Amino acid sequence: MTMEVTNVSEYEAIAKQKLPKMVFDYYASGAEDQWSLQENRNAFSRILFRPRILIDVSKIDMTTNIMGFKISMPIMVAPTAMQKMAHPDGEYATARASASAGTIMTLSSWATSSVEEVASTGPGIRFFQLYVYKNRSVVAQLVRRAEKAGFKAIALTVDTPRLGRREADIKNRFTMPSHLTMKNFEGLELGKMEGAEDSGLASYVAGQIDRTLSWKDIKWLQTITSMPILVKGVMTAEDTRLSIQAGAAGIIVSNHGARQLDYVNATISCLEEVVKAAQGRVPVFLDGGIRRGTDVFKALALGASGIFIGRPVVFSLAADGENGVKKVLQMLRDEFELTMALAGCTSLKDITRNHIITEGDIIKRNMSRL
Numbered sequence: 001m002t003m004e005v006t007n008v009s010e011y012e013a014i015a016k017q018k019l020p021k022m023v024f025d026y027y028a029s030g031a032e033d034q035w036s037l038q039e040n041r042n043a044f045s046r047i048l049f050r051p052r053i054l055i056d057v058s059k060i061d062m063t064t065n066i067m068g069f070k071i072s073m074p075i076m077v078a079p080t081a082m083q084k085m086a087h088p089d090g091e092y093a094t095a096r097a098s099a100s101a102g103t104i105m106t107l108s109s110w111a112t113s114s115v116e117e118v119a120s121t122g123p124g125i126r127f128f129q130l131y132v133y134k135n136r137s138v139v140a141q142l143v144r145r146a147e148k149a150g151f152k153a154i155a156l157t158v159d160t161p162r163l164g165r166r167e168a169d170i171k172n173r174f175t176m177p178s179h180l181t182m183k184n185f186e187g188l189e190l191g192k193m194e195g196a197e198d199s200g201l202a203s204y205v206a207g208q209i210d211r212t213l214s215w216k217d218i219k220w221l222q223t224i225t226s227m228p229i230l231v232k233g234v235m236t237a238e239d240t241r242l243s244i245q246a247g248a249a250g251i252i253v254s255n256h257g258a259r260q261l262d263y264v265n266a267t268i269s270c271l272e273e274v275v276k277a278a279q280g281r282v283p284v285f286l287d288g289g290i291r292r293g294t295d296v297f298k299a300l301a302l303g304a305s306g307i308f309i310g311r312p313v314v315f316s317l318a319a320d321g322e323n324g325v326k327k328v329l330q331m332l333r334d335e336f337e338l339t340m341a342l343a344g345c346t347s348l349k350d351i352t353r354n355h356i357i358t359e360g361d362i363i364k365r366n367m368s369r370l
Contacts, residue, residue, distance in 0.1 A: 008291050008312045008328050015318035022172040023085045027314050031164035036258035040289030043266030047298045048357050052344030060340050061347045069125045072102030075332050078287045078308035079129035084112035084180050086318040092121050097325035099124030106155050114183040119149040127153040134210045143225045159233030161211040164260035218246040235270045237277035253286045275303030293335025301356045
């Protein structure tokens with residue numbers, strides 16, 4: 001690729017040019033009015049820095065320990081479905097790029113490469129994102145396969161008893177291209193998505209995903225796997241406490257890339273509430289709207305142990321395959337390192353709440369003056 005890409009967001013425009021409209025719209029769109037989709041980004045812009053000066057920042061350490069695994073930076077790869085729609089190498093490319101960057105990749109249940117195929121790309125720390133199907137024997141089989149293939153944790157998606165209303169998919173009558181399958185379900189008669197009058201994915205979810213999923217199912221999962229379970233889709237203090245009571249080993253603050261319920265708050269705006277409710281008992285992670293190293297810093301300052309990126313991965317994958325994903329991870333890493341240096345932090349433990357100021361802080365300060 002000859003075009004010089006200088007930031008993560010530029011990959012979206014390149015992906016839009018390269019991908020069929022149906023595919024690009026599937027990756028890019030949010031639910032209904034897409035207010036939450038915009039707010040996931042906009043909320044970051046309302047958090048400002050309080051940098052510290054005259055600190056020796058000649059050496060900066062971005063390494064961290066996630067669920068017992070040392071990784072090179074607190075920037076990890078979120079699960080995104082059907083990556084071979086973006087590029088023929090799909091999840092293979094993402095797995096190799098993540099391993100090369102020394103970070104964690106989360107594989108989607110709806111991947112176009114199986115857990116075994118992704119494991120075959122070589123060493124790497126990988127988590128597995130799980131949707132719970134009505135047929136629990138299918139779920140148990142899949143979890144055991146992921147564990148056998150060397151995956152290290154389950155990211156249980158809990159915000160999708162039904163699929164959010166994604167109007168772009170309805171207009172495009174979205175369905176997975178016929179040459180692709182959800183490889184984890186191949187041979188189980190669940191790997192294909194039929195066309196529909198509206199969204200083929202919405203029809204698939206309505207037919208297969210278990211709407212009865214509840215807190216007791218976290219306990220059930222613990223009986224079939226020794227992998228730690230991260231609850232993905234938490235946005236409130238109440239659900240944070242219930243997740244921990246149910247045995248969650250970690251929490252991912254997520255609104256599903258703003259693809260489920262519209263007019264929910266941005267994930268960065270929910271983060272501090274969740275962190276306070278967790279009281280340090282389990283790590284809290286965040287996905288949604290991360291496009292800059294400054295965003296990563298803001299999330300850590302508000303108490304996140306790490307962040308996950310989704311759309312930047314599929315857009316860079318579409319633009320430039322494995323090299324695109326590598327570059328996105330490197331750009332975010334470089335920007336994050338620069339932010340740390342200019343804020344006066346030499347390690348992740350130096351990043352504190354005092355390094356940022358939020359709208360809430362300003363309101364409190366003004367109220368105290370009244």
